[in-house]
Amino acid sequence: MHKVTIHPQWSIIGPDGSALAQRLVDLLVGVHEHGSLLAACQAANVSYRHAWQLIRQGDQLMGAPLLVKSRGKGSVLTPLGGKLVWADRRIRARLSPVLDSLASELEAEIEKVSSPSAPLLRIHANHGFAVEALRSRLLGSRVPHEFRYCGSVEAVAALNNQVCELAGFAVPIGEFEPAVVDHYRPWLTARAYRLIHVAVRSQGLMVAPGNPKKIYEPRDLARPGVRFINRQPGSGTRLLLDLLLQQAKVAPARISGFEQCEYTHAAVAxxxxxxxxxxxxxVETPARQFKLDFIPSHRERYFLLCDERSLERDDVQELLTILRGPVFQAAVDGLPGYQAADAGRVLGLAEAFQSFAPAPRGRARAKG
Structure with missing residues (x-):
């Protein structure tokens, strides 16, 4: 299957019409990630001399330095240079799900024309890290497929409406499992469904390095001076946070920024x-990628839900082979906070969730 890639590109235009070079933005991001301009040049395959030429051009365009030499530290980002780095990372984090969905749709349209007889495996799921590892493996296989990124409720509703074959959603392990399962129950009981286990992942609070605001639990989000960024309604993460706040008896209106939402874990990080x-x-992975502190809260299981008849399809069987294989599991195990144990295991709802198990029969009353 052909792979389509779409990357976000942005720029700043000066009063004279000159534009900030994307190559310069990439170098500044490299300095942030690698700790020095020399290392950034080596990673980007750019000469050190040309890098400084780009930086000087950027300084002139912005009217202030982006990078300065510091004794004993080499070259370091200025506050303005740092803002450009975070602008680039925020743009990529916010737009990647949209662009990846569009890329997958284009791949599917190309596949329909080039291989019109091949069935298409449609997967609706959130833009998560284990899901991305699965998509990467599927692209390397011969399975024609289409990924559409959306919230968990939207995904299971799409499966219920027969718009897709597989729908991704997460269920926390422990005390909140019954409430989350009940939340999805209207869709889970519509047909004879089966669950495909993908991964276990850690959810928790992401805070600035060193945790300067001393935020350790959900109730701390309501303190004065604490600014929060939320996930969108309909996402599994938002559902879990809502349950945590209910348990802590914290009204969402008390949290500054509660109504401000982003659509991915990477975007909030x-x-x-x-x-x-x-x-x-x-989840923990983007917290580590953005060098934030992470306070774990709950672990949850991530599943793909499907009609049990879909398990007979060749493409679903190939997907199960990928999930059970060492390459996928090594990729997931390499993600901070993720474990791939039991990936590819197929479960019934009653087997996976105690609240779906048949109620035990009571003992018959003894006759007097």
């Missing part, structure tokens, strides 16, 4: 890393 919020709630 980028928001905190840029200094525009003090905390977010999400």
């Amino acid at each position: 980028a928001f905190v890393a840029s200094g525009m919020a003090d905390a977010a709630y999400g």
